[in-house]
Amino acid sequence: MQAKEEEKRAFDNDRAHVFHSWSAQDKISPKVWAAAEGSTLYDFDGNAFIDMGSQLVSANLGHNNPRLVEAIQRQAARLTNINPAFGNDVRSDVAAKIVSMARGEFSHVFFTNGGADAIEHSIRMARLHTGRNKILSAYRSYHGATGSAMMLTGEHRRLGNPTTDPDIYHFWAPFLHHSSFFATTQEEECERALKHLEDVIAFEGAGMIAAIVLEPVVGSSGIILPPAGYLNGVRELCNKHGILFIADEVMVGFGRTGKLFAYEHAGDDFQPDMITFAKGVNAGYAPLGGIVMTQSIRDTFGSEAYSGGLTYSGHPLAVAPAKAALEIYAEGEIIPRVARLGAELIEPRLRELAEENVAIADVRGIGFFWAVEFNADATAMAAGAAEFKERGVWPMISGNRFHIAPPLTTTDDELVALLDAVEAAAQAVELTFAGALF
Incomplete structure (x- = not known):
């Protein structure tokens, strides 16, 4: 009876006082x-x-998971909160471990509270690094529910929200099952999708585009895998026009697709300029996200301050389970x-x-x-x-x-x-x- 009473109390308080995301409040029964x-x-x-x-x-x-729980308990007994301007040994260890594990030439990690924050800051960094304002992303994508992240999202969930970032533009990525290009094979779909993106870049002004943001495997918008060669083709277009490639790995990173990061399926020579991550980095045991970046992006802010930050950037109780999780992933x-x-x-x-x-x-x-x-x-x-x-x-x-x-x-x-x-x-x-x- 006590358990049922606890359940009823939790439910009643939820319905009386909790406002749920993505919901018509009167129509849900959590x-x-x-x-x-x-x-x-x-x-x-x-x-x-x-x-x-x-x-x-x-x-x-x-x-x-006992290893992640123990990591939080151990950290809580030692250091629970620290200004991110100070050094934090666990945060440093996690950053170094991610850089060492991520395939490609990366150097630094900026920690955020989650995936949407990571997207927001990756866009800001891309604009400051390139001196350009436009950002491209795909339809059938989801990148978060905050300002620019919501505008970056290419599916219906962005509709009805105020336009908080007018310099974001969308294009059709390949999806043979619902082809926008009248393709009959994956090869045709890839070729036509890349030609379409090339045209979008030209008409939006290649010299005005800071970054293209893509989920290497589309997540909540349908679990869509790109055809072979597509990510590499996008990378070539980015290289040609000085555009950054931001891989949104928030949902698919840390082993979900059978690689540490999903972009690794594109081949040994492929790497993005930035990786946004969250979720699997610490298995969701505490809010944590971040951006993995190249040295050149870091160096943009070497002598001029980056105009952004978070109170809980690399919070000790969030990075502690991340360190344990990375050790588990690294065990192979x-x-x-x-x-x-x-x-x-x-x-x-x-x-x-x-x-x-x-x-x-x-x-x-x-x-x-x-x-x-x-x-x-x-x-x-x-x-x-x-x-x-x-x-x-x-x-x-x-x-x-x-x-x-x-x-x-x-x-x-x-x-x-x-x-x-x-x-x-x-x-x-x-x-x-x-x-x-x-």
Whole structure:
């Protein structure tokens, strides 16, 4: 009875006093969770659910990972808050470790409170570094909900917001399943998307563009992988015109795609000028984000001050679990396992399911980051969500897509159970949608 009373108190206070993001406040009934461990969420009735979305694709190393928890506890007993103008040994260690692990020639890290902050500061740095104002980003993208980050976002969530940054412009990135270029192959899609971007650069004035911001694998807007050669083609256009390439790795960084950073899939010679990160850097155990930058960008602010900062830049209690997380990633077991299981277990199951289920329009993804897209309405998708919950999986559903992004520490057996639930939920979508048609 006590647990139920605690749940009711939490729910009542939430409804009375908490304002939720992305929500019509009168139309939501938030689930209240009691605990979490590994890849499992527990409600106040003791029911267990596999966390299909790693919360907002952040719990890369699972819930209550003992090494990350211990790192926070140890730091809390030593130093809990320090002006970021001072040195912070853990922050320094994390910066050095990220620079050493990131493929390419990088030198410094600027720490932020999260991904949107990282985007905001990367745009500011790009403009100050180049002396140009225009920024380009893709439609079907999400970069955060703050001022310039919201304008940079290319999907519907930016609509209805005040225009806070009028020097941001959008272009169509490649996506063969919903091609904007009438392409029939990935090669055609890549070639035509690059020609389109080249035209956008020309008509916006190449000498006025500071940076192009891209998610190396698109995240919440659909889990979209670029065709081979696209990122390299964008890099060539940037090099040609003195434009910076900013890789938004907030959602896909730190092992999600089977590489430390998703841009690494573009090949050994590819590197961006800046990387924005958050989420997986400390598995979401405390708010933390940042920008990895090259020496030349750092040197822009060598003798002239950078006009930006945050009270909690590299906060000790946020970077402590990041240091532990980076040590886990560097041990070399988790990320290769993500790549292997993505290719050998998740992809074959989802491809086979797509062949059998006529409601499935597309399957795409890599590592522990997959989308199953349906030709189905909201009622059918709700039937799929209900089936997930019946089978002990808390789903991640966006529009007409299942997003499959469990913690990277999810066990083989849990992955099989999750994929079994995906199959059952997909069948529920198919049956519900077919019933509505006939």
